[in-house]
Amino acid sequence: MRALDYLRPESPAAAVAALVSNPNAKYLGGGTNLVDHLKLGIVSPDELVDISRLPLDDIQEYDDGGGPGLRVGANVRNSDLAAHPVVRSSFPLVARALLSGASGQIRNQATTAGNLLQRTRCVYFQDATTPCNKRVPGSGCSAREGYGRYNAILGASDACVATHPSDLAVALAALDATVVLLGPDGERRLPLAELHRLPGDLPNLDTTLGRSELITGIEIPFSPVAALSTYRKVRDRASYAFALVSVAAAVHLEHGAVRDVRIAWGGVAHKPWRAERAERALVGQQLEPDVIGAAVEEELENAASGDENAYKVTLVRNTTVHTLLQLAEGHR
Amino acid sequence: MTAHRTRPLRVRSVGTALGRVDGTEKVTGRATYAADHADGVPGDVLHLWLVQSTIAKGRVVEVRPEHALSHPGVVDVIDHTSAPRLVDTENGELAILQDAAVGFRGQIIALVLAETAEAAREGAALVEVSYEAAAHEAELREDNATYRPDSVNPDLETDTFQGDVDAALREADVVVEQTYRTAYEHNNPLEPHATIAWWGEVDGRATLSMFDSTQGVHGVVASLVPMLGVEPDQIRVRAPYVGGGFGSKGEPHAHVMAAALAARTTNGRPVRLAVTRQQMFSLTGYRTATISRFRLGARSDGTLTAIAHDVLEQSSVVREFAEQTASPTRMMYAAPNRRTTHRLARLDVAVPSWMRAPGEMPGMFAHEVAMDELAVACGVDPIVLRERNEPDLDPETGKPFNNRRLLDCLHRGAERFGWDARPREARTQTDGDWWVGTGVAAATYPAMKTPGNLARVRSLEGGGYAVAIGCVDIGTGARTVLTQIAADALGVEADAVDLSIADTRLPSASVAGGSSGTSSWGSAIVAAAQLFRDDHGASPDPGVETTASAEDDPAAESHAFHSFGAVFAETRVHRWTGEIRVPRLLGVYSVGRVINPVTARSQFLGGLVMGLSAGLFEESYRDSRFGHVVTQDLASYHVASHADVLDVDAEWLEEADEIFTPMGSRGVGEIGIVGTAAAVANATYHATGIRRRSIPLTPDQFLDDPGT
Ligand SMILES: Cc1cc2nc3c(=O)[nH]c(=O)nc-3n(C[C@H](O)[C@H](O)[C@H](O)COP(=O)(O)OP(=O)(O)OC[C@H]3O[C@@H](n4cnc5c(N)ncnc54)[C@H](O)[C@@H]3O)c2cc1C
Numbered sequence A: 001m002r003a004l005d006y007l008r009p010e011s012p013a014a015a016v017a018a019l020v021s022n023p024n025a026k027y028l029g030g031g032t033n034l035v036d037h038l039k040l041g042i043v044s045p046d047e048l049v050d051i052s053r054l055p056l057d058d059i060q061e062y063d064d065g066g067g068p069g070l071r072v073g074a075n076v077r078n079s080d081l082a083a084h085p086v087v088r089s090s091f092p093l094v095a096r097a098l099l100s101g102a103s104g105q106i107r108n109q110a111t112t113a114g115n116l117l118q119r120t121r122c123v124y125f126q127d128a129t130t131p132c133n134k135r136v137p138g139s140g141c142s143a144r145e146g147y148g149r150y151n152a153i154l155g156a157s158d159a160c161v162a163t164h165p166s167d168l169a170v171a172l173a174a175l176d177a178t179v180v181l182l183g184p185d186g187e188r189r190l191p192l193a194e195l196h197r198l199p200g201d202l203p204n205l206d207t208t209l210g211r212s213e214l215i216t217g218i219e220i221p222f223s224p225v226a227a228l229s230t231y232r233k234v235r236d237r238a239s240y241a242f243a244l245v246s247v248a249a250a251v252h253l254e255h256g257a258v259r260d261v262r263i264a265w266g267g268v269a270h271k272p273w274r275a276e277r278a279e280r281a282l283v284g285q286q287l288e289p290d291v292i293g294a295a296v297e298e299e300l301e302n303a304a305s306g307d308e309n310a311y312k313v314t315l316v317r318n319t320t321v322h323t324l325l326q327l328a329e330g331h332r
Numbered sequence B: 001m002t003a004h005r006t007r008p009l010r011v012r013s014v015g016t017a018l019g020r021v022d023g024t025e026k027v028t029g030r031a032t033y034a035a036d037h038a039d040g041v042p043g044d045v046l047h048l049w050l051v052q053s054t055i056a057k058g059r060v061v062e063v064r065p066e067h068a069l070s071h072p073g074v075v076d077v078i079d080h081t082s083a084p085r086l087v088d089t090e091n092g093e094l095a096i097l098q099d100a101a102v103g104f105r106g107q108i109i110a111l112v113l114a115e116t117a118e119a120a121r122e123g124a125a126l127v128e129v130s131y132e133a134a135a136h137e138a139e140l141r142e143d144n145a146t147y148r149p150d151s152v153n154p155d156l157e158t159d160t161f162q163g164d165v166d167a168a169l170r171e172a173d174v175v176v177e178q179t180y181r182t183a184y185e186h187n188n189p190l191e192p193h194a195t196i197a198w199w200g201e202v203d204g205r206a207t208l209s210m211f212d213s214t215q216g217v218h219g220v221v222a223s224l225v226p227m228l229g230v231e232p233d234q235i236r237v238r239a240p241y242v243g244g245g246f247g248s249k250g251e252p253h254a255h256v257m258a259a260a261l262a263a264r265t266t267n268g269r270p271v272r273l274a275v276t277r278q279q280m281f282s283l284t285g286y287r288t289a290t291i292s293r294f295r296l297g298a299r300s301d302g303t304l305t306a307i308a309h310d311v312l313e314q315s316s317v318v319r320e321f322a323e324q325t326a327s328p329t330r331m332m333y334a335a336p337n338r339r340t341t342h343r344l345a346r347l348d349v350a351v352p353s354w355m356r357a358p359g360e361m362p363g364m365f366a367h368e369v370a371m372d373e374l375a376v377a378c379g380v381d382p383i384v385l386r387e388r389n390e391p392d393l394d395p396e397t398g399k400p401f402n403n404r405r406l407l408d409c410l411h412r413g414a415e416r417f418g419w420d421a422r423p424r425e426a427r428t429q430t431d432g433d434w435w436v437g438t439g440v441a442a443a444t445y446p447a448m449k450t451p452g453n454l455a456r457v458r459s460l461e462g463g464g465y466a467v468a469i470g471c472v473d474i475g476t477g478a479r480t481v482l483t484q485i486a487a488d489a490l491g492v493e494a495d496a497v498d499l500s501i502a503d504t505r506l507p508s509a510s511v512a513g514g515s516s517g518t519s520s521w522g523s524a525i526v527a528a529a530q531l532f533r534d535d536h537g538a539s540p541d542p543g544v545e546t547t548a549s550a551e552d553d554p555a556a557e558s559h560a561f562h563s564f565g566a567v568f569a570e571t572r573v574h575r576w577t578g579e580i581r582v583p584r585l586l587g588v589y590s591v592g593r594v595i596n597p598v599t600a601r602s603q604f605l606g607g608l609v610m611g612l613s614a615g616l617f618e619e620s621y622r623d624s625r626f627g628h629v630v631t632q633d634l635a636s637y638h639v640a641s642h643a644d645v646l647d648v649d650a651e652w653l654e655e656a657d658e659i660f661t662p663m664g665s666r667g668v669g670e671i672g673i674v675g676t677a678a679a680v681a682n683a684t685y686h687a688t689g690i691r692r693r694s695i696p697l698t699p700d701q702f703l704d705d706p707g708t
C-alpha cells in the first residue's frame, strides 16, 4: 500500500499553495482518470489535493469587454454541463460531445477541468511493463510499431503518436473557448487551443500548464456560428468507446454561402485539432461535397499514417464532409 | 451407487418459467461469490498478489524480495526457489514456480502474501526480477502453423478425408476458395477469477479447502490431485455462486495453483486471491485466432461436391490446446468429397483454452460465409442452397441424425424475419445514409453428455426431498432447472425439492461446459429419483436415500446427436463512415425440449449478443514484439454495449429428444454464439456489396467514397 496524504483545501488559492509547497502533489477532480492511473502505477503522487469540493461549480453568463459568453466552473460535472439549457440551446455541439463520451456513471463523476486534462488512452501508456516516452521519458514509443489503430495522423513526432481522448476538448476548440487559470502568480487566461500541445520531443507534457496551475473555469463566447453545430463521433461500437475520429462542426451560412465555419477533429492528434486551413478554404463557398472534400484534403496535406491507422485519413475526410452537408441541410 | 436406465420424464414443472430459485440472493447482493467468503473460512485471510514475467521466453535469474518484504504489511515472497514442490508437472500451465523457465509473458514467477490486498499489490510491484531473455515467437502466421497435433479438443481427429477433394474441385461447376480469419478473443466473464484456499489436517493427513470461481468443483480436484500428490478426499472445493465463465473457468488455471501453493506456506492461514481484469488477459485462457482456408466445389445449382476446410491456429508451448475449428464442417452439409485439417503454430504465449463453443464458433463463421459466397456465385437463395445440401445421414459417422431440423429452423426464421421480401442483389437498399442488408447463417452444436455424474435423493421430514449433485451454476440457471427436473422426476412440486450443489463433498458432477451440464446432471438426477421411487415407493420414510447414475439409452449408440439453429441479421453500414449497426437479430433453434423458457432464452440471447460482439468488436490485440495482449481491459477490449444490442430475439421449435436424455433436452448454452457472426457478415455484404472475411468487422473495412 502506498501512503498518500489527502488534502481538502479551503479555497482555490490554498489548493495552488499546496501544489507549490509539495512537488509530488496532484489535483484530484472527479478521479475517474487519476485514480485509475494510481492503480496502474502510471503516476505516484504522495499527496492528493481534492479540489472537487471547491465552489467552482457554477454555470453563468457573463458579458465583459470581450463580448458575452458562458462561464463554466471547473468542477461542473460532465452530466450537468450537458444538460444545461443554455449549453443545449447555444452550444449544441458541446452537449453532444459530452454525451458521446464515457458512460452515464462516469459523466456524473467527471469534472469539466478533469475532462480536459484526462490523459491519452494509448494502451502502452497504460501498461507499465512496456516502453512509453510519455510515461517514462526516453524509454521509447511502443505504439509507433505496435497497436496502431488509434494512433495520430497529424502532428505526431518520432517520440509519440498518441491521441488526446477528450470529446469535450474538441467541441471547445471549435468554439474558441478560453481556460481560466489560477497559479502562484495569480489568474491568467489561456485560449483552449493553446492548452494542449503537440508531443515533439517532450511527449511527457500533455499541456502548457504550469505544474501548480489550477483550472478554475472555462469561458465559451457566444457566437452565431455555434447555433448550427454538432459533434459527430465515429467508433466501432455504438456507445462507451473513444473516438476513432470525431468532428466538431459549426457553420453560419448566408445566402447558401459560408460566412463562418468551425471544424475541429478528435482522434487524429495529440491535441484537439482545429482544422483552420479547411475553415479558411470554405469561407465564401457553397457547401458541396467536392468543395468540402478539397478543403479537408488541404488540411490533411501533412497527414502521416501507418498500416493500422491509414483509414483515419479517409474516415476524417468522409465524416467531415458528411457532417457539414448535414448541417447545411439544417440537421444539427 | 447404481447405474439406472432412465424412463422419459413426465413433465409438469419442466417447460414452465419457474423463477430463479437463487434470484433473491443475487439481486439483493447476498449471494457469496468466491472472494466474498468469510463464513466458513478459518481465521484472517492473507492476501495474495501475482508477480508476472515481463519477458516472453527465457529464465528468471533472480527474484529479489528485499524491497517488497520491507513494505509494511508484506508477509512473504515466494518464488521458484522457495515454492512447495509438485509431484507431477506434466500440466505445464499449472506447474508454476517449479523452475526458472519462462514460457510466456505474463507467466506467474513469484507470489506476494500480505495482510491487505493493497500491501500485496504494492509488494508485487516492489519485487525485483532479473531475467535472461531468449528470442521468442508470438505471432501466428500462415508459414509457422505447421505442427500437427495428435488430436483436437476434446479428443477429435486432427484431420479427416473422404473421397477425392482435388478431383472434385477440378470438375466442379462453381468453386469458392477463400480464407477466413477470426481474432483472438478473451472470455471476460463479469466476475474475475478468484480463489480462497487453506490447508488443514484431518487424522494426520493434509487437507486443502477452497472456495473457487469455477465451472466444475470436481474438475479442480481432479487437476490438483496428481500434482499435489494427495488423494481426492483430501481436497474440498466449493463454488456456490459463480459470475459467468464462458469456458474460462472450465478447468483450473495457474492462479488456482498459486493459491494452493501459497496457502501451503502459511501454517493454515487462508489465502485469498482475486485475479485482476488485466491479469485475466494472460492467465485464464482465451480463444486462439484462426485462419480457415475454405474450398467448396459445387454443381451450378449449388449442390456441393467437395468441402475442404484447412485450419491454421496457435497454441502455447507451455500447454497444448488445439481448437477443433473444422469439426462442424465434418457434419454440416452433404458432399461426397471432404477434407478437414488442423495445424498449429506453437508459440511462446499464454495458454489458450475453452471459450464458448470452441471449434463451432470460429469454424462456422468461416463455413457459413463461404456458403453465402457460394449462394451468390450460383445465384441461389442462401436458404435454398442449404436445402440442396441437406444430408440424409451424418456425413461424419454415417449414422442417422436423431433430430436434424436445420431446415425447419431456417424456414421458421425466414417467415418471422420476412426473408421473402429480401432483394436477391447486394447493395440495393438504403435508408438515409445507411446501406441496409440482411443475412442468414446456420448454427449447430453437438449434443453432449459427460459420463461420471451421480446424484443423490434423500427423503426429508415433512415430505420434502434433499437432492444433491456437485455441479456448479455459473449463472445459467442450473439450480433452477435442476430443481424442476428433480421435482418432475419425483412427482412433487418444485418447492418440495431442496437442492444442494457446488461442493466436492456432494456426488460427483461434470463441468458446466460443452452445453452438456443440464443433460448430464439432469439425467443423473432423474436416474436417482426414479430409482428412489422404485426402491422406496411414493411415501418413503424420512431419511432413506438413493444415489445413482444414468445409463445411456442403447438407441443412442446408433444416432448422431446435434442441435441446430438459424440466425438472421439485418445490418446497416453507414455509407460515409463505415459504421456497422445491427438493428435486428433473430435466432431459431432446435435443441430438444426447453426446460425453462426464461433461463433458456437468456442463454440464446446471450449467445446471440456474444456472437454479434465477436462479429463486430471483440479482438485481443497481441503485440508479438512483447508477446502479450495489449488491449487488456474492458475499455480497449470492446464487447457489445447496450446501444449495440437492438431488436434481438430467439425462439425454439417445440420438440423433445427422449433418446438423448430422459428430460428430452439437448443443451442450450453455446449454440447461440454459433453462426451469428457469419449472419452479420453476410448481411454487411448484402448491404454494401463488399465482402469481408475477417472478424471483427470494423468501420475501416467498409470505407467507401460516397461523395461520388
Ligand atoms: C471507461 C471510460 C470511458 C471513457 N470514455 C470517454 C469518452 O468516450 N470520451 C471522453 O472524452 N472521455 C472519456 N472518458 C474519460 C473521462 O471523461 C475522464 O476520466 C474524466 O472526464 C476526467 O475527469 P475527472 O474529474 O474524473 O478527472 P480526474 O481523474 O480527477 O483528473 C484528471 C487529471 O486532471 C487533473 N485535474 C483535475 N482537475 C483539475 C483542475 N481543476 N486544474 C488542474 N488540474 C486538474 C488531475 O490532476 C488529473 O491529472 C472515459 C473514462 C473511462 C474510465
Ligand code: SF4
Binding pocket: A120, A122, A123, A124, A125, A131, A132, A133, A134, A135, A140, A141, A142, A143, A144, A159, A160, A161, A162, A203
Ligand atoms: S504513443 Fe505516446 S503514449 Fe503511446 S507509447 Fe508512444 S510515447 Fe507512449
